[in-house]
Amino acid sequence: MATPEQTHYTTIEKALYQLIAAQGSINEEQLEQLFKRLTEDTDRFNNQETIAQLQTRTLEDSIELINDRIKFIHEKITKFSHQTERVKLYFLIRSAGAITSDSDNTNGSGSSQGLNTLPFTAREIGAINRLIDTIITDNDPVEKFLVTGKQAIHIVGAETSYTGTQSKKFLQRLVTEGFLVQTPRDRFMISSRSLVELQEHLIEQHSLRKEGGLINKCIACNEIQTSGTRCPNLDCWVRLHKLCREPYQRAHGQMCPDCGTEWTSENTVFVGEMALSQNN
Secondary structure, three states: OOOHHHOOOOHHHHHHHHHHHHHOEEEHHHHHHHHHHHHHOOOOOOOHHHHHHHOOOOHHHHHHHHHHHHHHHOEEEEEEEOOOOOOEEEEEEEOHHHOOOOOOOOOOOOOOHHHOOOOOOHHHHHHHHHHHHHHHHOOOOOOOOOEEHHHHHHHHHHHHOOOHHHHHHHHHHHHHOOOEEEOOOOEEEEOHHHHHHHHHHHHHHHOEHHHOOOEOEEOOOOOEOOOEEEOOOOOOOOEEOHHHHHHHHHHHOOEOOOOOOEOOOOOOEEEOHHHHHHHO
């Protein structure tokens, strides 16, 4: 957390915000490298007090300063684990205060509340709701957290009356705009960005698995998990992201922290698309 001596907003914070706003997201390593270059280039600053502050300022300090500025326009920069790759991402999201109901949306209580500020029709919002709900709820016997291309086209068509071609085009729009991820095997997952924006609502609607619900949280980073590994005891709620598992087990050992089951590479149970291959 930034101290009172580190709270001077500079062109560094402005540059970081503009980059993240332009890209929507950026991985932690890239942002750290950019931040280092910006803070080392102090020639642009004439104020010695500002230069002194930059010598101790961290990237997290700058993100906190940015968030303090942009909260008035209902935006926030947050860090979140990529669900399938070993990286952390920074996202610019619209906070809950920015969520409004589409006057034509009869599905306002659904999972896609955060999308209501975007130019989707009421039926398209209904399709997004059903896609997300199916991805979250249709995970028996394995936790795959996805729908097939065929399923997705059927869902969109049923909710919107779109033809197959129109449904495919709509799904590609959701992928292009970062709401869904399409895998090489033509399966659709909820993107990390959507999980960030919808996580509070998803937990409220479906409850945490630890409490008997459907939403996984990684025990290491405490973020939503839809891809990675789970405790080999299938009655246990403990889950880990791929990114988090190695450092967590290095620090805490291979015994599940809840049920005590040994958790090794030999008895790993996957969550996400890999769960389908493991189950076949």
